[in-house]
Each structure stands twice: as structure tokens, then as C-alpha cells.
Amino acid sequence: MARQSLVGQVADELLDRIITGEFPPGATVPGEHELSARHEVSRMTVREAMKTLQAQRILSVERGRGTFVNPLNRWASLEAVLRAASEGKNEAETSVQLIELRRMLETGACELAAGRIRDEDIQALYSHVDSMRAAHEVNDVAAFVEADLAFHDLILHASENVFVSVLFEPLHQVLQKRRTQTSAVREIQEHAIGHHQKIAEALESRDPARSREAMDNHMQQTLDDLKNLVLEAK
Incomplete structure (x- = not known):
């Protein structure tokens, strides 16, 4: 349960940074090493958090290039879209x-x-x-x-x-x-x-x-x- 909680915390904070415009659509998000250092968690935890956002189509992975933020109209999570609507800049x-x-x-x-x-x-x-x-x-x-x-x-x-x-x-x-x-x-x-x-x-x-x-x-x-x-x- 503790590991799952950490995964959720990392995913939520990264989503917040996306919503506030730190990582706009099309931007590359930090890699596993940078995020694990920022959150003081293992790279495995970061990887699971990234997978969570990928499953919601908030992020997409392009092999050899990195992980990118998708436009809002491609997101598959209603909760995330509503958060963007309530807290976002646009x-x-x-x-x-x-x-x-x-x-x-x-x-x-x-x-x-x-x-x-x-x-x-x-x-x-x-x-x-x-x-x-x-x-x-x-x-x-x-x-x-x-x-x-x-x-x-x-x-x-x-x-x-x-x-x-x-x-x-x-x-x-x-x-x-x-x-x-x-x-x-x-x-x-x-x-x-x-x-x-x-x-x-x-x-x-x-x-x-x-x-x-x-x-x-x-x-x-x-x-x-x-x-x-x-x-x-x-």
C-alpha cells in the first residue's frame, strides 16, 4: 500500500506541474533519474507513476525521443480534465x-x-x-x-x-x-x-x-x- 501511495503522489505532483503550464502540451517531461531525485523515491516508483499518466493518455512515450505531454483533448481521465479546467491557466x-x-x-x-x-x-x-x-x-x-x-x-x-x-x-x-x-x-x-x-x-x-x-x-x-x-x- 505504501508503494502505491508513493506512486500516486508522484503522479499527482507531475500532473499538477502539467496543469499549471510548467510542462505544456508537446513538452518533454523530466526523466526517471531527475524525478526520482526530486521526490526521493526509487526509479521504479517513478516508472509506475509515469505509466499511470500514460494509461490516462496524459503522457505519451516516443521511443528514442522521450515522454511528452499530450494535448488536453486526448486525455482519457475525466478527473484529470476537470482538474485542468478548475486549476489550469487556459x-x-x-x-x-x-x-x-x-x-x-x-x-x-x-x-x-x-x-x-x-x-x-x-x-x-x-x-x-x-x-x-x-x-x-x-x-x-x-x-x-x-x-x-x-x-x-x-x-x-x-x-x-x-x-x-x-x-x-x-x-x-x-x-x-x-x-x-x-x-x-x-x-x-x-x-x-x-x-x-x-x-x-x-x-x-x-x-x-x-x-x-x-x-x-x-x-x-x-x-x-x-x-x-x-x-x-x-
Whole structure:
């Protein structure tokens, strides 16, 4: 068990160095000798740690050349990708890609929910929108984000597709962080309130096509706001 723990520690620290940009995509990582000296562990421990990251496709070995960092889109570990999204430096690209993912999944979930959502869930959606308005009035960003996330979470569960809600659960922490950044802009809050109201109305109509379109319009507005009001402002 002790050896396995050491392997995990070495792998985690090397992953941290990759995520923080010390070893960007395409860079060569240090060899076994250098890493074993840094961590004061055997070369066998380092070799096992490197194999762990290779199995997750974070690293790739080219015989005769060395061990290289793969681009993020080749990584096979969701946990590692989420760590990169939460702690990495390339926030702009990560934020855009998160919205792209949400757009693919949430528009479909909203379409499904239109035919399955309960009356009490519709009322809960309107309640979340009211909470967003109240938070906007006093500029309570934390309360606004909480209501925003609850609104979307309700729709995911109302789709009654178990895979959708399970897929989104690991993303919660990253989404909360990104929502807090964007929702700090009052104009973005105003746009979000309007779109959430329209989504709730579309779901109340029980019209799948209208519901999908309402969510898609919201995702497009979210992407536009991110690019125009957040990223360009930096």
C-alpha cells in the first residue's frame, strides 16, 4: 500500500506541474533519474507513476525521443480534465468548451423534459427565476448562481434520463466556478433571467421543439456574453 501511495503522489505532483503550464502540451517531461531525485523515491516508483499518466493518455512515450505531454483533448481521465479546467491557466478555452458541452447535452435534455416534466417542477422553475431576479436586485452573485444552477439541475433530472444527470454531476464544481465569474457582470444576469423565463414558459407549454430552441438560444447568448463581456474585457 505504501508503494502505491508513493506512486500516486508522484503522479499527482507531475500532473499538477502539467496543469499549471510548467510542462505544456508537446513538452518533454523530466526523466526517471531527475524525478526520482526530486521526490526521493526509487526509479521504479517513478516508472509506475509515469505509466499511470500514460494509461490516462496524459503522457505519451516516443521511443528514442522521450515522454511528452499530450494535448488536453486526448486525455482519457475525466478527473484529470476537470482538474485542468478548475486549476489550469487556459480559462478562456475551457469556458468556451464547457458551454459547447452544455449546449450539446442541455438542449436535448430540455427537449426530453418538455414531455416528462411535472407541474410542480414547472412551478419550481418559476421560483428559481424569481430567486434570480431577487438576487439580481441586490447583486448577490452567490445566490444568483445557486438559483441558476438549481434551475438547470431540475431540467436535467426532469428529462428522466439517468445518464444525463450522472454525466453532469462531476462538472458541478467547475460549472459553479465559471458561473460565479460570468454572473458577476450585471448585464449577463439580466440576459440570463430573460432566457430562463422563456425556457420555463416553453417547458410549461410541453412543446419539445420550442423547449429545445429556448435552451439553445440561452446557450448562444451565454457564449456571446462570455466572449463579448468577459473575455474581451480582460
